[in-house]
Amino acid sequence: MTTFTPHARDLIHALCRNAKLILMVVALPLGNAIDLNASPAEDAKTVASLDTKYQAAVKSNDAATMDQILADDFTLVNGRGKVSSKADLIESARKKEVTYEHQDEEPKTQKVRVWGDTAVVTALLWIKAVQGDKPIDYKLWFSDTYVRTPAGWRYVFGQASLPMPQSESK
Numbered sequence: 001m002t003t004f005t006p007h008a009r010d011l012i013h014a015l016c017r018n019a020k021l022i023l024m025v026v027a028l029p030l031g032n033a034i035d036l037n038a039s040p041a042e043d044a045k046t047v048a049s050l051d052t053k054y055q056a057a058v059k060s061n062d063a064a065t066m067d068q069i070l071a072d073d074f075t076l077v078n079g080r081g082k083v084s085s086k087a088d089l090i091e092s093a094r095k096k097e098v099t100y101e102h103q104d105e106e107p108k109t110q111k112v113r114v115w116g117d118t119a120v121v122t123a124l125l126w127i128k129a130v131q132g133d134k135p136i137d138y139k140l141w142f143s144d145t146y147v148r149t150p151a152g153w154r155y156v157f158g159q160a161s162l163p164m165p166q167s168e169s170k
Contacts, residue, residue, distance in 0.1 A: 079162030
């Protein structure tokens, strides 16, 4: 049989009496991070907003917001087969390797599909920027995959097409 000091016993009793309150305080932030009872339509709206927020963070080289949205094991594959990690993208944003004028989804092209705890966003993205000393201006299609985690939706995988020919991207 385990024996407790009077102080330890009092602490255990106090914790038991306040267990509900402790659980509410601990669980409340988790409940705000992710709604486990959300409908697929609500999930789609949440992920659409998160992906738009991510594109805006890239546009402004906001490494902190990108860090919050990207999963630690994030991978991006571009149309030329270059593979980039979360660390690669965060470092590029911190160094401001690209100065964006546009990094915006074309209106009405974003589509979000949800399957349980996985969502895929597709859209046509217009990128107009200066990278190094070289101006770039093109549109490309992307697919961004998000997964639901205990901390909320996280962007885990992205794939981008080659730039669209100028005649097809208008």
